[in-house]
Amino acid sequence: MPDKSIEEISVVGAGPVGCVLATLLAQRGFDVVVYEKRADMRLREAGGGRSINLVLTDRGLQALDRLGIRQKVLDLTVPVRGRMMHSVDGQLAYQPYGKDESECNYSVSRDMLNEFLLDAAAEAGVEIHFQHELVDADFDARHLDFRVPDAEQPVRIDADIVIGCDGAPSALRQRLVEENHVTEDVEFMDWGYKELLFPTADDGSYRMEKNALHIWPRGDHFLMGLANLDGSFTGTIYLPRSGSNSFSSLADPESVRDFFETHYPDAIPVLGDFIDEFITHPTGTLGTVRAAPWHIKGRVLLVGDAAHGIVPFFGQALNCGFEDCAVFDDLLEENLPFDQLFERFYEDRKPNTDAIADMALENAVEMGEKVANPDFLKKKKVESIIEQSLGTIYRSRYATVMYSQIPYRVAFEIGEQQKQLLTELSTDLDNPDDVDLDRARRLIEESLTPLYDKYGVDLDF
Secondary structure: OOOOOOOOEEEEOOOHHHHHHHHHHHHOOOOEEEEOOOOOHHHOOOOOOOOOEEEEOHHHHHHHHHHOOHHHHHOOOEEEOEEEEEOOOOOEEEEEOOOOOOOOEEEEEHHHHHHHHHHHHHHOOOEEEOOOEEEEEEOOOOEEEEEOOOOOOOEEEEOOEEEEOOOOOOHHHHHHHHOOOOEEEEEEEEEEEEEEEEOOOOOOOOOOOOOEEEEEEOOOOEEEEEEOOOOOEEEEEEEEOOOOOOOOOOOOHHHHHHHHHHHOOOOHHHOOOHHHHHHHOOOEEEEEEEEEOOEEOOOEEEOOHHHHOOOOOOOOHHHHHHHHHHHHHHHHOOOOOHHHHHHHHHHHHHHHHHHHHHHHHHHHHHHHOHHHOHHHHHHHHHHHHHHHHOOOOOOOHHHHHHOOOOOHHHHHHHHHHHHHHHHHHHOOOOOHHHOOHHHHHHHHHHHOHHHHHHHOOOOOO
8 A cells, every 4th residue: 555644656757767757656646746847749640750660578577567558568569589690791680589489579669669658658647747857856855856848947846755767877876966865877888889770661561570670780780670560760870989980980872871881781781761861860979877775764755767777688688677577566466664665676687687688798799690600600509409409408698688577697607607618518519400419308307407496487388
C-alpha cells in the first residue's frame, strides 16, 4: 500500500522508462506526476521525422507483463532472430541468436513505443506535463523549478519524492552532482553515430531479410540495420569522430560517396539518399554513465539511463531500464520506508548495471571487428553446437543476458569462464563440427556447474 504521508511522486522524464515506472506506481495507488521537457510527441503531424530503433528482449518485457501490455507492445515490433553479416564482397553469413526461433529480439521504433507508453500512463491516471524543462532543484526544501513556454520565470513545484528518468544527460543527476550528493563518471567513446534509412522496395516489401540484424563489420567502423513495420530499415553508421575514415574526414558528398563505394558497396543499392542523410543528419555521441549513489535517502532517486547510461551494442539499455522498474516494483511489495527502498534498489542494481555496461563496451568490439574474424566465427560455431547439444548445462552469455532474468553480474562472470572453455575447445580444431562434446561436457561440469550452483542459476528458460 502507498505511504499515506507521501502526497505525490514526481517523475522527471516521460521516455519509455519514465512512463513504465510512473504507470507501475499509479497501479499501486500513488499519485504520480510526470514532467517532460519535450512537447507531446503524440501531437506531431504524421511523417514528422523518423526515430531510432530500440531492442526489446525478455528481460525488459517482464515489466510490461506487470502492466498487462506485453502483447500490445509486441504488436509494434519486428522479431529479430539472428545476425546477418555482410562482407565487403557482398557475401552473407547468418548467426542465429537463440537455441531456436522462440528466442529472439524485437526491433521497435523508439517513438512508436514511447507514444504507446504515454497513452498507457495516462490511462492509468498519471498526470503528464510536457514542455517542462528542469532548470533547478532544492533538495532540502523539496521543490523543483521548470522552464515552461511563455513564462518569464521558472515554475516551481513542491516535490515530496522525485524520481529521475531523464536519460543519460539527466538534468536531475547534474543537480545532484553539483550539490555533492552524487559522483559521476562519464566515459565517451571515440566513436559517434548517424542514422540512415534503408527504404522499402517499390512494392512496399523489405529489401533485406527482415528478421535479422544486418551488420557490415569493417573493423574500426560498421553499419547496421534493423527492420521497421513499414518495410523499411533504420540504419546506423558507427565511425570514429576524428582521424581517417571518420566523421570529421567525411565532410563533403564526394568523400562520403567514395567511402561507401569502398567499404559498403553492397549496401548502396538498398540505402536511400545516404549521401545527403550522412551530411545533414546530426552525429550522436556514445558514452557510459556510472553514478554513485543513485539517491538521497528517501527523497530523490535516479533510474534508467539517468543512473547508468550504457552504449547500445548489447541492445540492453532499454531492457536494463525496464528491469529497474520491475525490481523497484518488487521492492514496493515489501512496504519499506522510501529511504530503505532507495538504498535496497541501489545495492541490488548497481553491480548489475556496471556489469552490463562492461559487456556492452565489449560487444562494440565484437560487432565491429570480431564478427568478421575467422577465429571468432569458429568459436561461435563451436558454442552453437555445444548449446544445441548440451543446452541443459550450457547457455551462451548472449542467451543469459537476452533471454533470461539471470542477474547481469552473474551472466558476466559465467561468460568470462566460457571464454576460456571455448578457447580450449577450439584450439587446433580445424572444423567446428568436429568439436569433442564429451570433452566439452567435462569442462562444463568442472568450470561452469560450480558457478551455477554458487548463484542458483537455472538454465531452463
